[in-house]
Amino acid sequence: MPGKVLIIDDIATNRIVLKVKLAAACYQVAQASTAREGIHAARALEPDLILCSAQLPDMAPDAFLRALRTHACTASIPIVAITSHRDATRRLALLEGGADDVLVKPWEEHLLLARLRSLLRQNESALEGHLREDVTRALGMAEGRDAFDHPSRIALIAPTKEEALRWKDRLLDHMTGRIMTLSTKAVLSDMAPEAIPDAYVLFGDSAALRRRPETGPDRGPDNALHLLADLRARHETRNSAIIVVLSGENAQDRAADALDRGANDAIGQAVKPREIAVRLRRQIARKRRLDKLRADVASGLKAAVIDPLTGLYNRRYALPRLAAITSGAYSSETSPLPSARFLQNSQQTGKVPRNAPSKNKNRRDYAVMILDIDHFKLINDGFGHAAGDAVLERIGNVLREFAGPDDLAARIGGEEFLLALPDTTPQAARQKARQLCETIRETVFIAPGVKQPLQVTVSIGLALASDPHPRPHMAEPDWRGAQAMLERADQALYSAKSHGRNQVIVCTERSAA
CATH class of the missing domain: 3.30.70.270 (Reverse transcriptase/Diguanylate cyclase domain)
Structure with missing residues (x-):
């Protein structure tokens, strides 16, 4: 999976440290020292991922992100912004401006690499979907119709029902669509295709699990990680977006583990509901784009072998x-x-x-x-x-x-x-x-x-x-x-x-x- 990463940072030591760590993980690394230089390099090189400082001196963060997101060559490249500020408002502004993730210094190396692997994996899936769509469209097999944009379905799974309901009330102020709370048993039960959630938010809280082990299967403090693996293994939920919210001991280690197990995102419980809503909307939009691409490819496959008049094979x-x-x-x-x-x-x-x-x-x-x-x-x-x-x-x-x-x-x-x-x-x-x-x-x-x-x-x-x-x-x-x-x-x-x-x-x- 290692690919080409563009590092944009005005401080040379930061670029050198990142380059050494990424090169050790077999990534190809390119560097830029200013926002304008980085924009030019991104358009010329079209890297697999961009790691950039959130405080570049020659351009405001929102203008820099907008320049990348509005150009065809860089619009879909994952962007990870690195900042030294722990201010939730700044982090939210970066996410709303177009960053796929925000890392706060000092960051753990294993968590950084896990996030890069996760973003590259998600982007590769999207690129493969677009490639299949291009082939079917070139062969005249797909019509590219827009599916009905039904309200999003979001499932919250927490160690206790009370905690899940609290999060539901907080998210309702920032999200539209249907937000439901589910038990672990309900999540793993059979559902009709139209009832499967677009996104799952798994809350892991080791203290709560130790206090109330009867609220879910006795799997220890990493119940959320076990459930994540189950969801990714099932046909019905394999393509749903999954965000894991973690706290307690070794939260960063568990977040890295969650990302490598297939979570689309992993964040701490100190995050505000509005930020979770921003991340959810982005993941749901991505999931629906991929759903449409898969449907178009299946429709193209069917059109290639079915006689349109009789409905029989050709x-x-x-x-x-x-x-x-x-x-x-x-x-x-x-x-x-x-x-x-x-x-x-x-x-x-x-x-x-x-x-x-x-x-x-x-x-x-x-x-x-x-x-x-x-x-x-x-x-x-x-x-x-x-x-x-x-x-x-x-x-x-x-x-x-x-x-x-x-x-x-x-x-x-x-x-x-x-x-x-x-x-x-x-x-x-x-x-x-x-x-x-x-x-x-x-x-x-x-x-x-x-x-x-x-x-x-x-x-x-x-x-x-x-x-x-x-x-x-x-x-x-x-x-x-x-x-x-x-x-x-x-x-x-x-x-x-x-x-x-x-x-x-x-x-x-x-x-x-």
Whole structure:
């Protein structure tokens, strides 16, 4: 993680001390002695982090921070201001002016390095999110819509309920949104996605824990740090902002530990509620930006493999998935490709679902159907393309209802569809193909501008593969086998078309060896 750090300080000894400590931690260090020199260096070098004095002689702190925050090259670079003043008002002014954190001299080396690691880690996550967003936007896969800006949800967890309520009352004067107090048990209980807090504030007080051990699990004085680790390990809360407020013995050591465990911020309990509110607003804004980036990437992934008209997979996704099925022992657990449930859940929650295992991981009985709409050109020519689109969309709905959780349903051509059954028997595949043909024949197709329902039928070519000697899952997709199955299904489809349409023709079975 060590990166490039720019030190801006008018006192040479301060720069030298910082450079020695950072170089020992393998950071690359650049230096500047004035605010103007530092601004120029920051824009030219674009460092990973800026460490600056809060008392530069040639520029006021607010003007200096504003110059960095309003320039495109430096707007997102983390800034840590170092001051010798313990005045909370000055520290708050620096935070509100754009500093990500403020360290007061004399600072502990391990705490400084922990803060740098935390800020660099957070900034790296943001940069990765922006990179993914740029790629999906360049490929035309993301629309970049703004999500509804719901009121923020903040959870306070303290050693005692009374302490949590006191902090809630103090924060309500400086924060909008919903502030709730939760017990440790409630925090770790399952929550609906829309109820998960945007931010957690964990108050650690060793004295209070010793006085009231019954208020939480008996984990000793570092209950907040244990809870922090739990929150970061859970899918539901992994992306929430977490601020740890610590006091008592070894507070700085525990703050450094909290930052290295994944806390977004760690501060002392002597801090004022307004400062906590400033830090909370910044962390919540950052969390929501990253949430939006993740949603845009998931939406782009879905757009890349989903046919927009029917909602089925497109050919780009279907062919590699079919090759994975053909390679043997396909199941949703072993496939390297995302399933429909993955795409839906990842977009909504960012959580990868755990699919149920296949009944027989090594089963080699599978089937491929190719469906073609009979006389589709007559529908387009006679009733218009809007009617044709309505028919395609309705057939997509029917296929989606027919497909099982591990089946593959896709639109692979204009009026051509694919249904692959990775775990079936020849008898079950034949029955399903006939049921599908009959269901579409009996479906009512309503088209815009057409008074009477349309009569639509399909022809289906079915190819079967059966191997009496199951083989373990192959690491590589079987492209040749998949192409052979498609050709056999296509031959059967041609035969169905040639013999009157509206029927199922099965290709002669042969070994999948």
